Amino acid sequence: MDVFFQQLVNGLTVGSLYALIALGYTMVYGILKIINFAHGDILMIGTFIGLVLVMNFHLAFVPALLLAMFITALMGILVERLAYRPVRAADKLIALLSALGVSIFLVNFAQLVWGTETHPFPVNISGEPIILGEVHIGTLQIWALGVSLLLMVGLHFFVNHTKMGVAMRATSFNVDYARLMGINVDNIISITFAIGSALAAAAGILIGVYYDAVYPVMGYSAGLKAFTAAVLGGIGSIPGAMLGGLLLGVLENEGAAYLSSGYKDAIAFALLIIILLIKPTGLMGRREQQKV
Amino acid sequence: MLELKNVMVNYGVIPALKSISFKVEEGEIVTLIGANGAGKSTILKAICGLIKLKGGAITYQGDTISGMGAHLIIRRGISQVPEGRGIFANLTVEENLGLGAYVRKDKAEINRNLKVVYDRFPRLFERRKQVGGTLSGGEQQMLAIGRALMAAPKLLLLDEPSMGLAPLVVKEIFKIIKEINQTGTTILLVEQNARMALSVANRGYVMETGQIISHGTARELRDNEDVKKAYLGH
Numbered sequence: 168m169d170v171f172f173q174q175l176v177n178g179l180t181v182g183s184l185y186a187l188i189a190l191g192y193t194m195v196y197g198i199l200k201i202i203n204f205a206h207g208d209i210l211m212i213g214t215f216i217g218l219v220l221v222m223n224f225h226l227a228f229v230p231a232l233l234l235a236m237f238i239t240a241l242m243g244i245l246v247e248r249l250a251y252r253p254v255r256a257a258d259k260l261i262a263l264l265s266a267l268g269v270s271i272f273l274v275n276f277a278q279l280v281w282g283t284e285t286h287p288f289p290v291n292i293s294g295e296p297i298i299l300g301e302v303h304i305g306t307l308q309i310w311a312l313g314v315s316l317l318l319m320v321g322l323h324f325f326v327n328h329t330k331m332g333v334a335m336r337a338t339s340f341n342v343d344y345a346r347l348m349g350i351n352v353d354n355i356i357s358i359t360f361a362i363g364s365a366l367a368a369a370a371g372i373l374i375g376v377y378y379d380a381v382y383p384v385m386g387y388s389a390g391l392k393a394f395t396a397a398v399l400g401g402i403g404s405i406p407g408a409m410l411g412g413l414l415l416g417v418l419e420n421e422g423a424a425y426l427s428s429g430y431k432d433a434i435a436f437a438l439l440i441i442i443l444l445i446k447p448t449g450l451m452g453r454r455e456q457q458k459v
Numbered sequence: 460m461l462e463l464k465n466v467m468v469n470y471g472v473i474p475a476l477k478s479i480s481f482k483v484e485e486g487e488i489v490t491l492i493g494a495n496g497a498g499k500s501t502i503l504k505a506i507c508g509l510i511k512l513k514g515g516a517i518t519y520q521g522d523t524i525s526g527m528g529a530h531l532i533i534r535r536g537i538s539q540v541p542e543g544r545g546i547f548a549n550l551t552v553e554e555n556l557g558l559g560a561y562v563r564k565d566k567a568e569i570n571r572n573l574k575v576v577y578d579r580f581p582r583l584f585e586r587r588k589q590v591g592g593t594l595s596g597g598e599q600q601m602l603a604i605g606r607a608l609m610a611a612p613k614l615l616l617l618d619e620p621s622m623g624l625a626p627l628v629v630k631e632i633f634k635i636i637k638e639i640n641q642t643g644t645t646i647l648l649v650e651q652n653a654r655m656a657l658s659v660a661n662r663g664y665v666m667e668t669g670q671i672i673s674h675g676t677a678r679e680l681r682d683n684e685d686v687k688k689a690y691l692g693h
């Protein structure tokens with residue numbers, strides 16, 4: 168049982184990070200009905216920004232995290248303005264191509280500036296690990312879990328209990344109806360990209376610190392896993408993304424422990440295929456249906 | 460108060476509105492009647508800035524509003540209950556009503572307004588924590604109208620408020636429309652149910668395939684032989 172609980176802790180840690188990233192996919196999909204395939208690369212840039220703030224500007228971890236989130240949020244807004252807004256009225260396929268273009272650009276940009284090699288992410292993080300019997304919860308795990316939980320609670324509050332959050336949910340239900348309420352949909356879209364990108368930066372930095380590795384293509388695997396989590400939970404659903412992320416993290420880690428660690432990724436993507444076959448709307452997704 | 464001058468709208472290459480001109484004066488109930496696909500809903504969408512004009516202009520209280528963003532038009536006191544009611548099925552009744560007042564800042568006034576809406580529609584008060592999608596068709600229509608009233612509009616646009624509702628509910632809805640008008644709100648009413656529409660309206664315009672083919676006071680239209688034959692069923 169110790170193995171089970173240890174893997175549960177490990178799974179929840181990674182899963183909470185998947186969830187943070189999945190939220191960006193799901194929120195953007197909810198409003199624009201597009202998959203932002205550059206999301207993982209926005210995460211990567213956010214992580215490098217965090218690294219630069221720590222290494223070159225000697226910021227402490229928390230201020231660096233917050234500042235990186237802020238800068239990445241602005242970058243997210245910029246990406247939407249430049250790459251998605253001009254093609255919003257066009258076919259969804261065009262937006263997809265645009266996203267791939269942004270993805271390629273960001274990876275190449277990072278390679279140009281920081282090289283192709285893997286950078287360590289050394290930070291001074293304080294705190295004692297928690298040891299429960301044989302189960303060991305490391306300091307970094309506590310931080311990763313704590314920060315992502317805090318961000319998710321914050322997001323939940325924003326979306327459900329602020330005027331802007333309600334407007335965001337309304338826009339994700341129907342853009343034209345939202346316009347008729349006087350909601351400036353362009354602003355809502357900007358804010359959605361800002362929040363999604365900030366959460367991705369936070370997740371990326373925590374991943375970078377957790378694995379002590381930052382590199383230009385780190386967004387691919389993180390992005391793909393989180394995308395799976397978003398689909399698992401039901402794309403477009405915010406609680407779904409949170410649940411999907413945690414579930415994927417746990418299943419992946421338990422699977423690796425009991426089957427073979429080599430199957431870790433296979434488990435995630437097998438899960439994606441199964442979900443798409445059995446319940447394409449995901450665990451908490453809603454069918455696009457209206458009462459007339 | 461509202462004037463459309465030679466308004467043209469295309470869907471792709473297909474003309475949906477071919478040079479529409481009409482006026483709504485302050486305090487009136489004006490109705491647009493006509494068959495399905497005549498372009499009635501398109502006119503309401505064009506007024507609110509949801510679709511672009513191909514030609515012509517729309518003025519409201521002396522200002523040209525065509526070409527402006529929808530959110531800016533709504534801010535001027537125009538509110539629309541769209542076709543199919545347009546409620547947010549994923550939001551609670553209370554959140555739906557709150558969004559009606561999205562562009563207003565006067566908290567106290569909004570709360571007073573909310574009470575007026577709940578007094579008028581006690582059913583909505585009972586269901587204020589329920590999501591919109593769980594309401595019946597009639598309740599959804601009440602929610603849609605209540606939400607539009609939360610904007611305290613000067614001009615209310617209604618798109619087929621009778622659609623899909625039982626005759627008794629339709630009667631109730633039209634009674635409410637009349638009451639709303641008596642409190643000083645100007646109303647532009649789009650209807651297929653010409654009989655009901657002409658019973659509350661001051662004036663009406665008859666549409667056919669993107670054009671206005673006749674207009675007059677409600678009484679004139681009720682007595683018009685062509686209108687009778689085509690829309691009043693005898």
